[in-house]
Amino acid sequence: MSFAALPTDLSPRPSAATIQALVAGLDPVLGDRITTAAGIREQHGHDESWHHPAAPDAVCFPHSTEEVSAVVRACATHRVPVIPYGVGTSIEGQVIADRGGLCVDLSQMNTVIEVRPEDMDVTVQPGVTRTQLNTHLRATGLFFSVDPGADASMGGMASTRASGTNTVRYGTIRENVLSMTVVMPDGRIVETGTRARKSAAGYDLTHLMIGAEGTLGIITELNVKLHGLPEAISSATVAFDDVAGAIDAVIASIQYGIPMARIELMDTLAMRAVNAFSRLDYAEKPTLFLEFHGTHAGVKEQAESMAELCQEFGGSDFAWATKEEDRQTLWQARHDAAYAAKALRPGMEFLATDICVPISKLAECIEATQHDVTESGLIAPLLGHVGDGNFHLVVAVDRHSEQELDTLAAFNQRLIERALAVGGTCTGEHGIGTGKRAYMEAEHGEGWAVMRAIKTALDPLGIMNPGKLV
Numbered sequence: 001m002s003f004a005a006l007p008t009d010l011s012p013r014p015s016a017a018t019i020q021a022l023v024a025g026l027d028p029v030l031g032d033r034i035t036t037a038a039g040i041r042e043q044h045g046h047d048e049s050w051h052h053p054a055a056p057d058a059v060c061f062p063h064s065t066e067e068v069s070a071v072v073r074a075c076a077t078h079r080v081p082v083i084p085y086g087v088g089t090s091i092e093g094q095v096i097a098d099r100g101g102l103c104v105d106l107s108q109m110n111t112v113i114e115v116r117p118e119d120m121d122v123t124v125q126p127g128v129t130r131t132q133l134n135t136h137l138r139a140t141g142l143f144f145s146v147d148p149g150a151d152a153s154m155g156g157m158a159s160t161r162a163s164g165t166n167t168v169r170y171g172t173i174r175e176n177v178l179s180m181t182v183v184m185p186d187g188r189i190v191e192t193g194t195r196a197r198k199s200a201a202g203y204d205l206t207h208l209m210i211g212a213e214g215t216l217g218i219i220t221e222l223n224v225k226l227h228g229l230p231e232a233i234s235s236a237t238v239a240f241d242d243v244a245g246a247i248d249a250v251i252a253s254i255q256y257g258i259p260m261a262r263i264e265l266m267d268t269l270a271m272r273a274v275n276a277f278s279r280l281d282y283a284e285k286p287t288l289f290l291e292f293h294g295t296h297a298g299v300k301e302q303a304e305s306m307a308e309l310c311q312e313f314g315g316s317d318f319a320w321a322t323k324e325e326d327r328q329t330l331w332q333a334r335h336d337a338a339y340a341a342k343a344l345r346p347g348m349e350f351l352a353t354d355i356c357v358p359i360s361k362l363a364e365c366i367e368a369t370q371h372d373v374t375e376s377g378l379i380a381p382l383l384g385h386v387g388d389g390n391f392h393l394v395v396a397v398d399r400h401s402e403q404e405l406d407t408l409a410a411f412n413q414r415l416i417e418r419a420l421a422v423g424g425t426c427t428g429e430h431g432i433g434t435g436k437r438a439y440m441e442a443e444h445g446e447g448w449a450v451m452r453a454i455k456t457a458l459d460p461l462g463i464m465n466p467g468k469l470v
Contacts, residue, residue: 086156092433126155168387356428
């Protein structure tokens with residue numbers, strides 16, 4: 001069979017009788033932790049994206065890997081779609097149940113199972129959030145580094161290959177997961193690896209599951225790396241007259257080997273939005289948000305070197321933050337940027353899109369994108385993790401205006417085509433879901449056919465989060 005001939009809708013929406021039989025069959029396992037109540041179903045039919053919501057036919061709340069296994073086996077028997085759900089912070093429609101089915105809400109699997117300070121790793125259930133984990137670790141001198149902004153769950157972050165503001169120093173979730181326990185589409189429980197820091201033993205099942213968006217299985221436990229809390233932390237903001245100067249400073253800092261922990265960019269409109277939303281008084285210019293981790297002497301040297309370098313590229317209005325409360329205010333402003341952008345047009349939906357390009361192409365790509373924003377008439381603040389070439393646009397849009405939606409769709413397509421043309425990707429960290437599936441073939445070519453073959457081999461019934469990614 002050719003890849004083009006592979007069926008694309010292996011899992012149509014189940015009938016009411018099928019759902020009734022599924023729920024009745026799982027009652028001995030879950031009791032009142034499985035429901036068809038309309039309010040709960042609607043709550044689980046959307047994420048933080050602008051994509052149209054679609055409710056599942058039922059929702060369940062397992063407490064263990066064994067319960068998840070029983071749920072998936074029952075769904076396979078009845079050929080009911082399975083939609084894994086963390087805390088609903090995804091933004092490409094990953095949890096939308098557009099073919100109905102059973103939503104498996106993992107939020108009650110939220111135990112930190114074991115912390116091993118001597119190995120600098122921890123075992124957690126998938127419903128543990130990053131904030132919960134770091135609160136639990138507070139007395140150990142260790143922390144979990146992946147910070148996508150939202151208080152996402154560990155399983156959700158692994159499923160969407162999350163990254164965020166700390167990536168430039170500590171890596172994405174991909175570099176911080178050692179192994180996982182995964183329930184496969186037929187209900188088998190698989191350990192994807194060990195806690196060893198490296199292995200050459202066979203296929204890398206751990207990284208196959210990372211970024212799979214629940215299309216290959218459900219993550220029920222994770223072993224993740226921890227990092228030592230730095231002795232000293234210093235944060236800063238620095239404003240530039242234009243985006244090109246800010247990006248040139250970023251590129252130079254990387255080339256000179258300044259060990260940055262965070263390098264974030266917000267454009268003029270994003271700064272204006274944050275000032276209004278968070279009642280701050282930053283300069284309304286393209287601005288870098290910086291952070292340095294290390295010893296007191298090392299952080300001082302790094303900060304001074306970066307300040308001198310930024311001045312060479314037109315940086316000014318430096319604002320340093322070494323106190324914990326001041327740093328929290330600075331980074332909260334950055335994390336609130338998406339909601340600040342949405343507040344520019346109250347009552348509107350927002351589309352947050354993200355591309356990632358080679359760092360040498362970042363300035364030209366951003367400049368072309370900003371010109372496109374102006375020409376299209378969209379309101380679209382720009383922000384990004386520019387230390388690794390990733391930037392976002394948060395576009396406030398009237399969902400009921402066909403003209404706006406058409407303009408937005410054309411703009412988003414040009415943005416992605418621009419990224420692909422310079423060797424970039426259609427998504428740096430948001431994932432594919434339903435929102436970016438149309439660009440997978442253009443980015444991966446025959447590689448996408450291989451992904452579809454893997455999906456078909458592992459999930460022949462097509463029940464695992466159907467319609468997403470592949």
